[in-house]
Amino acid sequence: MRIDLHTHSTASDGTDSPAELVRNAAASGLDVVALTDHDTTRGHAAAGAALPEGLTLVTGAELSCRLDGVGMHMLAYLFDPEEPALLAERELVRDDRVPRAKGMIAKLNELGVPVTWEHVARIAGDGSVGRPHVASALVELGVVPTVSDAFTDDWLADGGRAYVPKHETDPFEAIRLVKAAGGVTVFAHPGAAKRGRTVPEPTIAKLAEAGLDGIEVDHMDHDAATRDRLRSLAADVGLLVTGSSDYHGSRKTCVLGEYTTDPEVYGEITRRATGAFPVPGAGGHCA
8 A cells, every 4th residue: 555644735735626636646556645734624525525446535634833933733634623622723823824924925025025915815726825825926936946945044934034923833732632633643744954943852752742643754854864863763752653745736846655654554543543534435445
């Protein structure tokens, strides 16, 4: 089985619609794909309706978190999307996205960049607006060559000249909320140092004590040494190890199935979850 547990659609900042994403996942030879848009589950119904034969959909979301000034992302799998407390927190994060984007646009204007809200909103479409949409506008304006080049101190990185904070959930609270909604939590790309400051390993151990289920080890933003170090940490503190593409369609260079998760780990994730169950396409399979 080929299992990719971290992808994005146009429901947040990907460029594939949810239906296109699951069709592309099947065409890429995946058996299981998780749809984990930022702070939203809006793409799940469309993905499930378009699910091809032989492909299983894992419903999830990537939750925006912050701890001691360090931004981090928490992948949440197979939770009840209607559980009131977690739903309210996701809505609080999403509702802060528009004023935050407008604040970044204002800062960019002060820096001489002629970006507008209309430009960013057009790129975001129906998705939850975020920094990648602002970054794409900078690419279209010729300010930076790629989306990744916008995530620097000069522009949109944490603490950068055009950075504006938004409401983000304490990760310990995120773990509690996801567990209460029957879900499973995995810390996304914890060693992605090129994105900015990272959470110290002793803190990851504390998150494990608080109920964190796993860490995403095999990821495009982790070099071999980082993957080895994180794999050792996971073994020491009893965390599951996942691998994922973090696919965003054409917005990033990663491809579906670039990194994958071991079937035994996937099986353990599904066993721990009680809020929802994987959705098999016609002829699909679940662990």
